[in-house]
């Protein structure tokens with residue numbers, strides 16, 4: 009008799025019991041390079057370690073890196089940061105939204121089958137030339153629109169999800185189309201409970217978010233500290249409203265510090281520790297410890313966990 013299949017969180021240094029993940033920043037970027045952000049590239053391992061160390065000092069034990077293929081992800085760097093800081097780091101395979109890829113990008117000529125094979129390979133064999141495996145599949149959509157490349161990536165992500173069980177992490181542009189993207193993935197065979205929608209707080213509409221949560225998908229807010237767009241009080245009010253509608257168990261929060269100019273290690277701010285050093289304590293103070301624990305500990309342990317469906321891919 010074989011033991012029942014066990015849910016795991018797949019980190020760059022191996023699979024862990026979801027209960028070990030601990031307080032988690034659900035959306036960051038430790039390395040990134042994109043033509044959309046000229047001059048705001050970050051690729052330095054030592055600075056990534058320094059920045060990540062501040063996140064650990066602020067109380068985080070897990071971090072999900074959302075940099076996918078073609079954007080300077082650095083699998084070796086993610087492993088180095090995890091080793092140096094002890095953070096459980098989950099990496100992403102998949103693709104970002106269309107605008108991040110130049111007209112001549114290899115991704116534009118890749119078939120669904122080729123992309124699916126590439127994504128699944130990164131989840132089961134390792135990323136680039138390392139043995140570090142990705143733990144989530146990223147896809148992206150545009151502002152109220154899905155391009156050909158994005159549609160192809162959604163199909164490939166669904167196939168890679170079927171082959172591996174890994175969650176599908178979706179970039180929404182300004183928080184648009186949440187429910188439609190969940191339905192698109194459902195149509196491709198991905199259950200909503202395996203779908204995490206990022207950036208929904210760019211459209212802080214609690215009623216719309218409650219409708220998305222009704223499907224079983226995860227709602228991720230990652231705008232704390234973006235003071236030039238809105239105050240943190242907007243996000244706290246949104247969280248309070250969504251929780252009052254019964255969906256506190258579907259919320260995730262990350263910092264999405266996706267620019268060198270947002271990291272102190274590169275001379276910027278507010279720093280990658282903003283979510284844990286500033287936002288979480290305020291959330292606990294204003295909305296209660298229970299909701300804070302749900303959002304930063306219980307929910308990530310469920311959202312990023314999966315039962316591997318590949319036979320070969322398990323670590324001992």
Ligand SMILES: [Zn+2]
Pocket residue numbers: 035036037074264266
């Ligand atoms: Zn991001």
